Amino acid sequence: MHASTTTAVSEGAFASLFQELHDPAFLVDRVDGSFLAANQAAARLLGYSLDDLATLSPSDLHPHELPRLKAFLREVTTHGRWQDDNLTCRCRDGSFVPAEARATTLHVEGRDCILIQLRDLRGQKLAEVGQSVRKLSHDLRNAMTTAQLLADRLAENDDAQVRKSADVIARSLERAITMCQQTIDAGQIASEAPCRERFLLADVVDEVTATMVMPSGLGTQVVMDDADEDATVLDADFDQIYRILLNLVRNAAEAGAQTVRIYGAREDGRAILTITDDGPGLPDSIRENLNREKPDLSEGSSGLGLMICCELAARHGGAMSVMDSGPKGSRFRVTIPDAADAV
Template sequence: MVEDANLTVDPVDEAFDVLFATLLDPAVLIDPARDRFVAANPAALRFLGYDEAELREMSPADIHPHELSRIDAFFRDILREGRKTADDLSCRLRDGRTVPALIRADVVRRAAGPRVLIVIRDQRDHQLARLGGAVRQLAHDLKNALSTAQLVCDRLAAHEDDKVRLAAESMTRSLERATRLCAETAQASRTGPASAPERERFLLADVLEELEVTVLDPGSTARRLVDASGDAVILDADFDQTYRILLNLARNAFDAGARELRIWGRHDSTGATIWVRDDGPGLPDGMRARLQTEKHGVAGVMGTGLGLSIAAELCRGHGGALELEETGPEGTCFRVTLPAPA
């Protein structure tokens, strides 16, 4: 994108234009008198997503819509000092995403007048690295705390009361699962998404037995979890991940006001299907509309709740899916598919 193409370019401007166009980082030129972009290199056009004509009609405030006072102060400092660096600004791209950025600015002299050269450095990788470090530290601290709780469970496992021993066994399994999650989280923060599910063959009833201990209050009749399968349902999947899928669906249902949760399944040579039906009030209209559109299935909607997102992600890891089968005033039903391994 060449600035003011109708003007005669002097040799200095011409040399600058060559360097400007070949910068690897996104770079733009701004006319401070008109508060408009007047040039952008190819990297900037790709990064911001605008074409040349669109960008010429825009001002810096258009890509920093929530930081107007800070942008004004930033440009005042540039014109007074000749250069400025800021690492706490962001750029709004054409597709609506807001990207954290490191901004370096210098005043340059052009034949058409002084211009502000802005070089943009995408900070997303840097922020992810910092987040990864924080996650690893948190996972480490949680693992230490869980180890202490595990010692208490080991003592309770020798208790003379059968109910106490059974509760200790359930707590031990939950703590082991939480410890593994901490380790997986720390590993994912270094290397990316978790590895493929560790498949084994087990009964759906075994998962529901552990789920019942987790989501139902001992001695309370306010909530019920019913295994409605009839026949034994054999699953070839990751036991812990299957438990997490059903746990998230169960907690969502009970938190929404459901009193009974019915879970059943079936299996054949292609894999297993599990249905989870509650008697709650149904999903809110806005959430229901988003879930039922082809463009935004459960797996793709982060705003519908973290529990559903986690469950959907775990289903996708198995090559399956989490789908909303129906919802209304009499309850909601989700379908979980876990295909057999190829």
């Protein structure tokens, strides 16, 4: 914004109205396309101060789509008003905000101007993503229901191994169908409270093993060690503990581990699980994130499965941490307090 032009919109009734606009707004010189003014809402949206914005122009906020910006300003100038919901603004931190831009021409203090108002579309975009997720989950649920019916047929097979495999398949499908239903109901995977029951660690490890290890014995081997002769008891949600162990075993397998050892013990009203693998170790960035008090679940696919494990343990009032990780493998510690001792 040029010093000689800012006075024209810094005082008077128009300036007061301009600053009180609920939506972010800019006043642009119609001739040279420079900013004449911006309101506080615009500064908040983009992370700039008004002084910062005084040194910028529309092209600084849209460097990634200059042709579209020029076409937008040209249409406003030609028709007197225009609307475009395809513009995105670059914020001070480098992130981008999708926005609907509405503009109109006007005359302020002897100067031909363009008033541009923005509407933040991030909430709308998230709602659209949520709707798409619900639709996808609905179709996945239907597909898995069909697979579950086929698993039920396999359960009647004469071969005992086939019947055992069919039982594991049926339970896995049931978990998946439940998660799909939660997604349909809430638009996101619900942070459901644990449905606690008492069960042996050996039982859930058997199910993880049946899921991960091929009948031929090929692939990553899961070995159960137990301080109490296969009798470590958990007071927890069976399915959520299964998800924790399955994520750890699957991640180790995908990284190239040959063996995953699961050790269980009880101490002071809680179950303590130690999961050790002989894989290549975790990247430092993932390890640091997991050992935070509140792991960041927004970091995408990089370590997401492990971060979900942290969240599932936290739902029980427990925690998961990385005890050791290096070229010779990783060791995780999962603590699950009994219901009476959970925070």
